[in-house]
Structure formats: C-alpha cells, structure tokens
Amino acid sequence: MADPSAFAAFAAPGSTKELEEGRALTPKFDADGLVTCVATDAKSGDVLMVAHMNAEALQKTIASGEAWYFSRSRRALWRKGESSGHVQRIVEMRIDCDQDAVWIKVEQEGPGACHTGRRSCFYRAVPLGRTGAVTLEFRDGDKTFDPKKVYGG
C-alpha cells in the first residue's frame, strides 16, 4: 500500500525555542514513533476522533490533504476511509507548541468518522462532580450508519 518513494523523513527536533517559535516542521515523535492527531469537524467544531500518525502517515497527510493514520492495534499505516469510503479532507492543519500533536479541521465524507457507526467517537458524556463509579450518558449516540455493512461483519 505505502509507496516508499513518497516518504521523506522529517528533520530531528532542535532546541525548545526552535520547536516552539520556529517555522520548521520537526515533529517530536514519541518512543513508538507517533504523534497524536485530533480531527475536528470543520463546520461544527466537534471533535470527531483522536488517533495517531507516524512519520509516513504525517507525510502522506500533508502531501495529499487527506487524513492518514497509523493504527497502534494493527501496527499498520491506514488511509482514513480506505475501507469505509469515509475520507477526511483537511481544511486546515495545525501543530502544537512542542510539535507532538496535530489538529486537523476536516470535511468528513459520509455519515460518520467512528467505526461504531456514529458521526463522532465522542458519543458519551462523563458526568462531573462525582467520586466513585461513574455512569456515562449517551449524547449524540444515535448510529448514523451500520458499521457491519460499511466495514464488513
């Protein structure tokens, strides 16, 4: 799937000042070679999902303007929408102060981003002001598509 010729490594992070105030993209990958990525809906501002990118996923995302991720469970590069068709077209991409997290504002193709069949992965609220066991509250929890039909059963 991956085309090694399209893969260019990023320069290593420099000093804290260079990381925070510089104009060079020098991502600070963690011990597993990953940065965190937050995808928000460009229209509603809702957080759709949180996932990870390795250097290759990040490079492909920047080059294509569509979200590529790295699956920690499958240990595999993954183009969002490659099996579901639910592609994420990036309207704007930002990187944070210490360059270990990216934020993409996306136009989400299709009915949702979540593999459970919902628009967003964040369909349960955590009630506040509690100690002890917490009971989640479903919010925007209705399924917008049938994951078995989209991803296969």
Place this chain on the structure above:
Amino acid sequence: MADPSAFAAFAAPGSTKELEEGRALTPKFDADGLVTCVATDAKSGDVLMVAHMNAEALQKTIASGEAWYFSRSRRALWRKGESSGHVQRIVEMRIDCDQDAVWIKVEQEGPGACHTGRRSCFYRAVPLGRTGAVTLEFRDGDKTFDPKKVYGG
C-alpha cells in the same frame, strides 16, 4: 499536593462491546498509565491543548469539574492553572469509543492555555500539498500574555 484519600481507581476495561456500548467508565490507560485529553474552547470550538491524564488526574478532573493533567516530562500530577491561574472549568466532558481519549469543552480562565503565552497551543499551520521540507505559518500566533511574568523566568 495530591490527596491519596480522594483517589479511587477505575474498574478495568471489559470486552470491546462493553467499552464501546456500555455505560461504565472504564478508561483504557496506555502502558504509561495515561489517556489522551483534548481541551477545546467551549465558545469558539478551537482546540486549546492536547495533554494526558493518569487515573488520579482523571478522577480529580471528574470530581472537581476542573482540568487536572499528568505531565509526562515532569512525571507529576498537575492542576491546570495552579501556577498561572489559567484554570480550565469544564462545561462538558466526553469519552471516546474505546475509552482511551477524553474531550473536555472548557471555559479557559485568563488570557490563554499555552505555556508559550498564547491562547491555544496550536498557533502554527502546516501548509498542505507539499512533499519535502515544510515551513510552518504562524496563525493566531500573537502572544496574549507574557509567559515569563506568569510562570516565572
């Protein structure tokens, strides 16, 4: 700083179905004992910061309705705003499908969330459609406070 008596462990994650469709909060902490937390501005929807919570930070956040984090670099529990006064009051908290990431919509006290002196940590855009070296573009990059004055030089 931390009060051990206020700390209650969460139940261990169950099956995938329980994690994704259940009402029990059973966070899936990573090998370092952390979940990812995305804080967005409750009014603008902008992502302010991405940080991490261990079980104790998560418990204190839920109990207090204010953001507590765990600093990976300092290996320490950290109440957001404890040195700067820039507290984050949580309007709504959500957890994602596999319960390894939380999203908090916050009212950010003070002029900003970022230790560099800006409202958000995401003050640089990554231009798309490029291969090779990437030059970041400052966006909303003006400092809203002097970090030396707030955090000490």
